[in-house]
Amino acid sequence: MHTISIPFQPLSATHTNKLTSWSIDVRNSASFVKLPRIGLNIGNIVMSAKPNSGSSSETAQGESCTVGEKDGVVIVDHGSRREESNLMLNDFVAMFRARTGYKIIEPAHMELAEPTIKDAFGKCVQQGASRVIVSPYFLSPGRHWKQDIPALAAEASKEHSNIPYVVTAPLGLHELMVDVMNDRIKYCLRHVAGNVEECTVCAGTGKCQLYP
Numbered sequence: 462m463h464t465i466s467i468p469f470q471p472l473s474a475t476h477t478n479k480l481t482s483w484s485i486d487v488r489n490s491a492s493f494v495k496l497p498r499i500g501l502n503i504g505n506i507v508m509s510a511k512p513n514s515g516s517s518s519e520t521a522q523g524e525s526c527t528v529g530e531k532d533g534v535v536i537v538d539h540g541s542r543r544e545e546s547n548l549m550l551n552d553f554v555a556m557f558r559a560r561t562g563y564k565i566i567e568p569a570h571m572e573l574a575e576p577t578i579k580d581a582f583g584k585c586v587q588q589g590a591s592r593v594i595v596s597p598y599f600l601s602p603g604r605h606w607k608q609d610i611p612a613l614a615a616e617a618s619k620e621h622s623n624i625p626y627v628v629t630a631p632l633g634l635h636e637l638m639v640d641v642m643n644d645r646i647k648y649c650l651r652h653v654a655g656n657v658e659e660c661t662v663c664a665g666t667g668k669c670q671l672y673p
Contacts, residue, residue, distance in 0.1 A: 531592065533565040533585025537578055537610060538598040540570030547574045549662075550598065565590050571610060578610070582617035582626070592625050593618075599631040606631050 528534065536557065538550050547570060554568045565588045569581035576584070578595065585593050595614045597606050611628050618626050632638065651657045653671045663669040 528561070528563050528594065530564050531590060532563070533567065533582075533588065533590030533593045534563055535567050535569050535578060535581040535585060535593060535595045536598050537569040537571055537581070537595060539605065540573035542573055544574075552661075553598065564588075569595075571605060571613065577617075578613040579617040579620075582614070583620065586621050586624055590624065592627075593621075595626060595628045597629070597631045600633070602631055602633060 534557075536550065536554055541547055550568045550570070554566055557563075558566045565585050567576070567581035567584045569576055569578045571578065582593055582595075593614075595610065597610055599606055606628075614626055614628055618624065645660075645662075648657065648660055649663075649669050652659060652663075652669050659665070659667075659669055
């Protein structure tokens with residue numbers, strides 16, 4: 462197994478193009494295996510890979526790295542006392558289901574609201590899931606991702622001891638997040654200029670305005 466370490470630094474457009482090209486080359490020549498650890502120190506991005514020999518055992522492993530019909534996905538956010546915020550997770554889950562085509566997807570809130578992670582885990586199993594994937598709808602790998610969500614997932618799994626589960630990484634640093642943020646910025650500026658209505662996030666709050 463070879464480890465490739467990339468020092469983290471701000472990327473220019475040239476660097477981004479090179480990184481994208483490098484990423485495509487790696488995906489075409491290697492199959493990714495489970496990382497031994499994802500820590501809070503992200504000064505370096507570490508990736509482990511092994512050559513793709515095309516053997517049947519590796520093919521089976523590759524299939525286990527995809528979301529299948531017997532997989533349940535729990536998308537979990539923090540949870541809020543504000544009902545409108547909680548309902549937005551339902552909207553995202555509907556979008557996620559429509560875009561991916563995954564059969565078993567449930568929303569969950571880490572705290573303050575229902576359904577809980579335990580509720581969502583159980584619903585996945587009731588729908589026939591033989592593996593549960595807990596995916597945090599969080600930006601950064603803080604305490605909630607490192608401690609709270611794994612603890613809640615472990616507690617939920619106690620009632621379904623025959624069902625394996627995994628807690629995935631949060632959204633973190635991803636180049637598509639640049640597009641999302643830029644889209645939000647441009648839309649809000651258009652609203653401030655009076656060209657569009659409030660977006661679904663700000664609707665009814667009156668907070669998207671230019672302050673003196």
